[in-house]
Amino acid sequence: MPAEELRMAEAPLLSVENLSVAFRGQKVVEGVSFEVRPGETVALVGESGSGKSVTALSVLRLLAATGSNPEGRIVLDGTEVLRADDDALHRLRGGVAGMVFQEPMTSLNPLHTIGRQVGEAITLHRPLRGDALRREVIAKLERAGLANAEERINAYPHQLSGGQRQRVMIAVALANDPKLLIADEPTTALDVTIQAQILELIAGLKKRLGMAVLFITHDLAIVRRHAQRVVVMKDGKVVEQGETEAIFRDPKHPYTKMLLATEPRGRPAPVAPDALTVLEARDIRVSFPIRRGFLRRVVSEVRAVEGVSLTLRAGETLGLVGESGSGKTTLGFALLRLERSTGGILFEGRDIVPLSRTQLRPLRSRMQIVFQDPYGSLSPRMSAGDIVGEGLLVHEPSLPAREREARVAQALEEVGLDPAMAGRYPHEFSGGQRQRIAIARALVLKPRLLVLDEPTSALDVSVQAQVVELLRELQARHGLAYLFISHDLRVVRAMAHRIMVMRQGRVVEEGEAEALCRNPREPYTRALMSAAFDLATA
Template sequence: MSLLQVRNLQVAFDGQRVVDDVSFSIAPGEKFALVGESGSGKTVSALSILRLNQDAAYGGSILFDGEDLLQRSEAAMRAVRGKDVAMIFQEPMTALNPLFTIGNQIAEVLMLHEGLSSKAAALRAVELLDKTGIPEPQRRALSYPHQLSGGQRQRAMIAMALACKPRLLIADEPTTALDVTIQVQIVELLNQLQREENMAVLMITHDLNLVRHFADRVGVMEKGRLIEAAPTAELFAAPREAYTRKLLASQPHQLVNTVDAAAAPLMHAENVRCIFDIKQGWFKSRPFVAVDDVSVSIGRGETLGIVGESGSGKSTLGLALLRLSAARVDGRIAFDGSDIAAMSSSALRPLRARMQVVFQDPFASLSPRRTVEQIVGEGLALHQPQLTAAGIRQAVADGLQEVGLSSELMSRYPHEFSGGQRQRIAIARALVLKPDLILLDEPTSSLDVSVQQQVLRLLADLQARYGIAYVFISHDLAVIKAMAHRVMVMKDGKVVEQGVTSEVLAQPKQAYTQRLLQASTYASMDMGRAGEAGPV
């Protein structure tokens, strides 16, 4: 008997149908995955189960334990959300309340649904954070969402979703922001809880390796319709639809060209040190060294890949190189021969057009009050004042087309797009100025495999055409192998190994690099045995 039955589901916004006649079922303890490109309707279908699509018109039925959730009152749905059915959202920064600590938000779920006291709930919250792999869980429980890295926020969201041991867990890209070692831990954790509680899982992901080795069955969505569904092994061995075959063929491959190693560096940094002041009480604080004595050199047209686990200092270093870090930064940073570390903000402003950034979380970095045209065109209006309004509009349209978006979308706002589409908007905003250097902080983490390959090819083509240098931060070693000329491996704020990408990834010298590569191989090939592993 099915735990969940979705029958002829239809979802429409303002009369426009985005999910059309979708049907699938999930048995108790079964792991079912929905895959497809961004905008195919995967997340909207999943959100419909908990009736979380704002201003949506529904058709069909969603039976949970035989009862139609589409017919339940809002009060009755609140009792279901978080207890019987829980969800791990794709973007934790928008799902977590910025005004409450992580520990308080997890404890709230436990007090509401389990009836725990505030003290017992706080202790349990720390245990859950520890179980999901967050270091120093006692301290992190007292942190606010903005004080955690992207991967740590995702793990906190996972801890919250698993708090009440739901019967059905909806996981919307649960490993998107996580490095490979934590991906393995999270999958092991999901497998462990799924076995112990006979918990069903609805997985939404663009990671086909995860799907192949985690899911029992797979459904493929395209343009709001479920075009194919089959047991996982059967679908990967003999996909019926051409669209499914295209998804399975979309894997990163070598894209970079050789660069002149003797050319003068575009950016050179020496002995960079980033220090944050961690508050301890009202009047005390202690220094925390996030990046310690790191030196970097990046040539024109070169890609430097930076890898490491969440909290290793990758993003902090990248932001420090562009003078965007909130930390106190020591050391020398030179861009095209100019010492930007000593420059005032006003003196640095003309160089901003030549140094752009694509952030990890597109929803947090895109203004919710501005249209796509205004967002992408803002840099042009500021740095190229000679352009007319028509010229800016045409440049925005061209930029959107380069990242696979139609110019017809320019009047829309960020909340009207899927996570992958928002990331493409963020990439278009950076690329439209044709800068000399772009910091790419997990730029493809929220993209499905086919769009990921499209964006990587685009970045490689633009680099070859314009000589753009990239600082490419990623936890996906396959992407780094495809895109980076050189790679830097970071751990606890220090560089543990660096060199030519092919050499470092083929024959790593340091134990930490070897562990990252082993985890990457495990995540991509052996995740099917994750359920056999012991507790995390």
């Protein structure tokens, strides 16, 4: 019997039948059905709000405390989950199925060492103590790929990088060799190289342990490489499911077709040959002191940016890429004089390094920043209109109220929002709409330079494509200069004219975007490109 037919003949490890979940009477998941068989990877895909995570959490009945009301039937390893008693749930949680969450910093206890947390996961199901437990904890951390596990066993979560914390979460989830791993967006917040490492780790552990994986994600490139079957969700319902290659080759539902077609594509408009230089920086250096002792004396320093030089013209986008900690955002802040630095910075031909805060203030309206997180960068107590108009109150206080309202309405229209929405508050908008408000807040001041700090990383892939297209249109219309900071090389490739690659505070390579993506010279750049585009084309 062929391997595929043999797999289909096996009884499912997980069976979800007609699952519906409601919060306060409002259904967020409705009529969801799918199966996961032993050794199989099934991906739940869809945009934010599609019901993916609610469905995954329902598998282990982890929503009971939130007032949810699940209906339908879930059978995991022969146990009916929705009818299971506490003892049965205890066996399932961690014993039969382990779970890796999207953000390990909120999933790990900041007050306990990682060794204690892995040990707790083990002792919930096995009576190990003392040296035997310590050896088992180290073995699980090593299996999850944590380097120097024996030395790091007493570390706290904040002392680890994002990728290391995610490896600890994997060690916790797989502490008792479960039959099913539920991975809820486990790589979304990670750099592209760390993302590739985590995905390869999960694939290797799956093969080694013979476990099944339920993978929740909105990244279809990951799905194509790692999943055997796909379940596509929209508005709480399954709109399409089937074998991965069949779905990618011939999607049936319009929503699936849209997801597959919305990866950021295209190129920015060419820069005019006579474009003026907006920003010029020479030998920028940023250091942070390390203080120790009772008197907090400076004993050393961290060199976050070392000797970076760049130029940026009107209508041009410079993509700044590199892993977390490479100095990208610090450099962006330094160029805006939001971070203390040494070196020369010319903005529109004027040296801004010796300027005081008071002298800089008139220039602030012409050099703006859009932050990564559209949730945290907007005041929840201000309406969209007030958020967009706040800069006008600061920089153009004499502007009549009626003209200010007109400028706000124009800015909202430019970013594709109805001015009638100006009275709404941030929580009433989607993530993509919030990011449009953040862009409008910068545009209303008619800047020449925009520093875009990871502006698409928190967004779904379809919304990413919309924001990229919007930014390109605005650049072509107004001749804006962009410094585009990101670790997502697929987005940078669609946005940037030139790319600068940073590592440990230094520039390791720079060049024209397409040429650098196609033929990187440095090993570090090749590693970044390989991780990004192997995932994209797999």
